[in-house]
Amino acid sequence: MLTSRRARAADIATYLAYGVICLFFAAPLLWLISLSIRTSAEVYVSDLRLWPNDPTMQNYLSALANPLFPTYLWNGLKLSIAGALGAMLFATPAAYALSRFRFRHRHLVMIGLLAFQMISPLVIMVPLYRYMDRLYLTDSHLGAAILYIAIAAPLFTWMLKGFLDGIPQSLEDAAMIDGCTRFGAFMRVVLPLSLPGLTSAFVLNAILGWSQFVIPFILISKPALQPIAVGIFNFQGTYIDTSTQLLAAASVLSIVPAVFVFLVLQRFIIGALMAGAVKG
């Protein structure tokens, strides 16, 4: 009896901790939403009120009516999908090789891939800007997409390799004994089975691409080509203090797609991330 009462007290303490945690993590976003549904007059009221007296969706309509804003969203979507798709093309064969072949320095290749992830995109952008400029790839989605792909590919390979390790080798062996070539077995057996792994790696990398800032910020100066992360930064530069509620609405619009996709597919993604973390 004593233990169960103690456990119940500890449960209450746990819920108190949850309350504090949720307050810290949710309050900034709730405040952002609160500002985004205010009229310009109510932004400057001095009492702390989460739900405004006169809530309005006008700020969202105004943000979307700005001819550039939908373009920013569209560009962000295009680049993040292109980056994740491209990374998948490069990562899938590499992950297959790392999972199925035993060759010298295989471990070293895995570590090398990890090292790429440690290098800041800013470092490589210093010289890349020059080459890209010479190749007419600045102010171009093609040029930016190549770098999105390069940045996503190492993480994609790691995640997928971990997933492929969990698919039994015997299935492909059986296919190959039945006369499939290795490439045939890869296409017909391995790829269909790795669909869940491909999906979670794709989604996570697409979300990371949506947040990507450094590459497009440096590479793309034409507003009509900039993705949303750069777009809201420019928005902040032009709108600040005169129309905070518009900036808040624009920021919400930049956050919602990423969080929505993440919420829908979170079990997938968290599972893949945690599996990778435990394996080390």
Next chain:
Amino acid sequence: MRAAAGTAPDTEPRVLARPVTERPLVWLMPLAVLLLATYVYPAIDVIRYSFTDATLLAPTFDYTLASYEAITRNPDVADILRVTFIFVVASVLFQLILGLLVAMALHRGVKRGLRGVGVVRVIILSSWIVPGVAGGIVWQLIFNEASYGFLNGILRAAALPPVAWLSDPDLAIWSAVLANVWRGTAFSMILLYAGLVVIPASLYEAAEVDGANALQQFWYITLPQLRPILLINTILISIFTLNTFDLILPLTGGGPGRATEVLALYAYNTVFRNLDLSNGAVLAVLLLAISIAFTFFYVRLLPEEK
């Protein structure tokens, strides 16, 4: 363990008998070419540029050590490094502590089958999914010293004087740390939670029998068992934080003065604002060197694969 792929009997003419798809290099080639072109060659080039007097405007340059000398004589650099050090160390420390506390609270909730654990986890992870720039804008609005600033609104409600969160040069860096901790904690939480799950329950049961209290269990079981993951976590978030500037740019722009200008932001400003390629390259080399050093420690901590 299965035999190494492609070990054909030595009597066969190997090169001809083996289809190309049996060579791992063929499968790795596309990725290798991509990374050589976009990472390896540029990284080497950064080092080369650091020994020149190149600018983004002038097409020609000479080789010189002047940039390295200039960095050692530049009075700003000491400030930049101090700010970077505070930003990285404080962010990492708080992310680890908070991430561990949150992970333990969630772990306990899952073990006890408490309702609402999933919701709490989603709320924490949302802060991690928020794009860095948007996070910077959000916290700019939280710290704002106009009437719509959230924190000063709370202080006002409590009849306390307002605080200059972002315009006080001594305080601004800590405000940036708080914003970064908000965004980064979820990642530490994921790793540490995964570490907590795999600690055998029998260890705690044995400790319980021996009469160890919760604090002792934490100190003698949880922490030692988490040690490898804590170390790996520390290195990963140190590098991520070192390379961050998308959060700081909308938050403070590096100001007031240079109070929040971390190394990555300073390198960016040097190259792309002042168009000073050679001096910027030296800073990039510094970033690269720190990242590689951390990676080296990281690799030594990784378990050897069978």
